[in-house]
Amino acid sequence: MEIRNLLNHTSEWLKGSGPNSDIVISSRIRLARNLSNASFPHWASKKQGEETLDKIKEGFSKVDYLKNTTFLELAKMDSLDKQFLVERHLMSLDHAQKTNSKAVVVDDEEIVSIMVNEEDHIRMQVMQSGFNLYEAWNIINKIDEAIAEKLDFAFLSDWGYLTACPTNAGTGMRGSVMLHLPALVMSQAIDRVLAAIAKLSFTTRGLYGEGTQAMGNFFQISNQISLGPSENEIIESINGLIRQIIEQEIQAREVLSSKNSPLLEDRINRSLGILRSARIITSQETTELLSMVRLGSDLGMVKDIDRRRINELFIVTQPAHLQKIEDKKLSSQERDIKRAQIIREKLNI
């Protein structure tokens, strides 16, 4: 697979399809696994790290489920390609910044991605569009089983899968759901919702995972507890919480569009107006305005632009994507100009 070819492809998580896709962008399951009798990446010597990498690469090559994947060693990639994969949510920012004995495995459909020698030896994730954690679980569970036939995992019958950080031990599973909650933010109810989430041992993060700010009304919610409940119980608990948040967002949207309709329509159309005419625009402003247009599309106030096109704009306007499209390095101002141009082209059809 050529990394460039991904430019013409819509990531699974951006398809804008699947259950509740007006509010839920994507669902993701990640499993952390480690080889037995091998030092975890942060504690391994360079040689040990390389041995682990080779062992995993060899193991993966025998797994049928991974035959449509590409094994990309980070040491052989340039920084733009790495950032490009981060923007597509195929690997973490942290993984991209350190290169020694690290790799990322990506499938052609961008549903499966596996980071090798990140915090744990193996961090696999499966993404699905919309509210669909069970489907993501079904896929990743099969891959995990197939890999376990080729590689020995560090595991204890009472403490489950063993991970570098004890906060991930047990199932090694993190289920995350990415939500778009503009109405809860606008009606200032979001703080109450986020506080309740934190009390229930779930975490909220921004668009790009750990340590990132919530931007453009996007929130990623995931479980914190990984030892004790089974995988299905974890998914069920996340689902229960997400269903309630969806319900609250729907109510907030109804209140906004019935009581404050002119105000809301004004904000949505102004956002669209700026996006359709701006000549210079930052990535942050783009995300915030697109969030409003997406809401407009969901509520039927914006008729000629579908969700998928808006979702795609979120990603192709990211810095590494712009530079991949232009096929050269761009300064920050050059990017702001190129970004505005692409948005005009896509929204003025």
Add this chain to the structure above:
Amino acid sequence: MLCNICNKNPATVHLTEIIDGQMSELHICEDCARKKSQAMEQQFGLSDLLAGMADFDKTKSEASAIGMSVKCPICGLTYADFKKIGRLGCGECYNTFRKYLGPLLKRIHGSTQHTGKFPAKAAKVSRKRTGIQELRIRLSKAIESEAFEEAAKIRDQIKELENKELKKKE
């Protein structure tokens, strides 16, 4: 009163710190307070948090000090290393430092019994044991949800299995 740090602005923030049982008071201005809290936030990462939690259990005896220097036979990490970096060195560390990690896992997850899936290879070795284990897990869940009839049934199943295993051994 002037700020204890910059000695320029009036002190409006009053801090009382207790470190190792020693109480100290600090009277500082808003600017210095902001700088101090930023510095604290930067220092206070996840590893500190975990290390702090691990410390919680500090056994008063000398034994714990000795335990701190025991090295994991596979990777060489000590518990003192773990407290510093907040990450373990390899899977075997969980056995090596079991007595410290049990209480830590309990505090993080509220449980120390995995009920999720097993890797195929591990399952072959311990499937028989998991039969009873699985039932014990179901038993505690049934009791938790106050399904006592169900709990009684599971308890009987466990007894039956245990008796069978005993007979086998005899």
